[in-house]
Amino acid sequence: MARVPLETLLARVERIRPLPGVARRVVALVEDDAASVDKIQAEILKDQVITARLLKLCNSAYYGFPRKIGAVSEAVVLLGFNAVRSLVLSLGLKEIIQAPLEGYSMAAGELWRHSLACALIARRIAQISGYADAERAYTAGLLHDIGKVALDQFVRAEFGEIVGRAGSGEKAFSQAEQEILGFDHCQVGKMLLEHWRLPAALVEAVSLHHRPSEAVLDPRLAALTHAADGLTLMAGFGLGADGLAYKIDPAALEKLGLDTEKIETLLGTVPDLVGGGLRAYED
């Protein structure tokens, strides 16, 4: 048993490369209802790399706008504040989660593939199930496994023990993490997002993405993050050593009005939905 002391974990969380400033500031502007086209454009323009990538994405086949988007302000007007927040956050996150995660046996870029796939599926589930803020659903999907970045080195140290416990087919991988390390990647994700000062409902959805029935602030957001993660794992995007060793909560699916037929239809849309999204973000 090698339980990780809380101070050690917090120190690790603080050493994780933070989201780029532009992403944090755009999220804050939109979350605080302080956004305007000029303010968002001004923040984005401070980061030349993000500006160039944002315009490239908006002009990609994935968005399919009939004319060329030449200015950030045009993109903000056309897409809306919430969608631009999602884009900037995605571009910022992509930069910091590219490294391989040896503890989870994830090659370079696999966590990004998993995160973007989950975000796109979460947004689609939000649209299908009538959840009002589809972009918040996207964001929760995008960030749901961020805790793995900070927990990776500890999982690597106890890999055999954790996989041994989770390999029985009865216990979820996160439960094995909890038993051996004293923390699972969901709790560590919560610490990281609190450290980044992201909104409480979002933090809750990430921290409870494997136990959505415990959510109180926004139970549907937690439920759809949970469902989106399950479908992402099933479709095989960014799988790690934890594989599919997680339980799906039928109550979460019921809360979203997802029956077997709807889920199969949704899963059938995944190749185009996720394939197109991943291509759009390629450098």
Added chain:
Amino acid sequence: MRIQLIEVGECAVTRQPDLVLETCLGSCVAVALYDSGAGTAGLLHVLLPRMRSVSMETKVTKFADPGVRILVEKMEEAGARRDRMSARLAGGASLLEAAGGFDLFQIGTRNAETAREMLGGLSIPVVSAETGGHVGRVLRFHVGTGRVTVRVIGQKERDL
């Protein structure tokens, strides 16, 4: 050695001997077909067992039915003979079953069953398979030799 990634729902047939087809599997099932006489290899990545309706579908090879039939037809068009084809299967994992159960967990199992059923209907033998469980897998298909390997993520690669 060149690696070509086969994404979810894709179907590829090739005779290029230096090529390795690779695909990553959760509850999806990979169907690897080989005709050693013609040196023709085909790989199908099945996402769902059966197509529910024909309308609006852009990529029908994501379904075991009709994907397996399309794969075999493409193999034949590329010079392979059905009576020389053999199949290997991998994937079809499931999420853990929660209390109360839910049909969702059966998609992986049904993918594998439907693929086997389709191959049986076309008289193509399944010579090796590794399906089920709760793990992610990576399958590699070496076109030049017909060798197929599977690696459970986090474990070592082995021949299928």
